Amino acid sequence: MKLSVNDLNFSYADKNVLKDLSFAVEEGEFVSILGPSGCGKSTLLNxxxxxxxxxxxxxxxDGIAVNGMYSQFAYMPQNDLLFPWRTILDNVCLYGEIHHQKEEARRRAQEQMDRFGLAGCGDKYPGExxxxxxxxxxxLRTALCDAQIYLLDEPFGALDVITRGDMQDWLRELCGNLKKTILLVTHDTDxxxxxxxxxxxxxxxxEGIRREFTVTExxxxxEWLYEQGALRAEIYRVIKAQ
Ligand SMILES: Nc1ncnc2c1ncn2[C@@H]1O[C@H](COP(=O)(O)OP(=O)(O)O)[C@@H](O)[C@H]1O
Ligand SMILES: [Mg+2]
Structure with a gap:
């Protein structure tokens, strides 16, 4: 599914954050947003x-205006927002439970817990x-939604470098094999x-979009990533420019 944003505006009481913002994400496309903290990335996803x-x-x-909550969005907010009184497995299966497919959701969650480094954590509570x-x-809770468009707000910010790499590979597969449309907010240029x-x-x-980079590889x-020094430097320069 294609996501289009046309002339979007949003201000908090004293602050204009999104001003006539327009862009699109094609079906099966993976688009990232990078920008200084406070520029309005989380506001946009909200x-x-x-x-x-x-x-x-x-x-x-797909060309049709949506208003309010939309079932084809799977949203992972910047804060994890797990329910502290539910176990990890019950948190992860929330979507399936809401849609009366709890058993199926539990089966799919159990399959992925290992891959997500959560083996043996199903019965624990978030506070643990x-x-x-x-x-x-x-x-994982977001990934198990059957939505077509993923909105992810710095989903891997708190992860160590190895786990982050595993999660990134998992996300790439999701976009590549399942043709999900993904909009990712990140502060990590790599x-x-x-x-x-x-x-x-x-x-x-x-200010909105200052510059857009296309990556075609x-x-x-x-190894390929390590060789992208020129692109990395150019992105940094654009972010830093006043
Ligand atoms: N609930 C709010 N009320 C007033 N101002 C807010 C609120 N949430 C965010 N802001 C302000 O709006 C701007 C954009 O915030 P945010 O979208 O969270 O930025 P980012 O995610 O890019 O770091 C910031 O200056 C922030 O202080
Ligand atoms: Mg944010």
Whole structure:
């Protein structure tokens, strides 16, 4: 499914954060957003997910305007938002439970717990896990949604470098094999280069997209990533520019 954002506007009481913002993410495309902290990345995802109401502009899925919450969005907010009174397995299966497919959701979750480094954690409560494990549980919960469009807000920020790499590979498969449309907010330039078809660099609040980079390499490996020094430097320069 294609996501289009047309002239989107959003202000908090005293602060204009999104101003006439327009961009699109094609079906099966992986787009990352990089930008300084406070530029409005989380606000944008909250508006897309229907948690904040836009004050102007339109959000379109396959050309049709959507208003408020939309079932084809799987949203992972910046904070893990696990329910502290539910076990990890019950948190991860929330979506299936809401849709009356609890048993199926538990089976699918059990299959993935290992891969997500959560083996043996199903019966634990969020308060008993490290920040990185909670983030992985929140990611698994999002990944198990049957939505077509994923909105991910710094999903791997709290992870160690090895686990982050595993999760990135998992996400790449999701986009490649299942043709999911993915919009990822990250502060990690390498993560954006490794995963994205396109990288949008946001400027100051209200400035919107300062520059866009396209990454065309089909055969990506960690070795390939290490060789992207020129692109990495250029992205850094654009983010830093006033
Ligand atoms: N609930 C809020 N009320 C007022 N201002 C907010 C609120 N949430 C965020 N802001 C401000 O809006 C700007 C954008 O915030 P945010 O979207 O969280 O940025 P980012 O995710 O890019 O770091 C920041 O300056 C932030 O302080
Ligand atoms: Mg944020």
């Amino acid at each position: 508006v897309l997910a229907g948690i904040l109401r836009p004050q102007g502009g339109r959000i379109l899925i 896990l490290s920040g990185g494990m909670r983030q992985r549980a929140a990611f 993560e954006a280069i490794y995963l994205s078809d396109r990288i949008l660099i946001f400027g100051a609040p209200g 089909q055969n990506r490996t960690r």
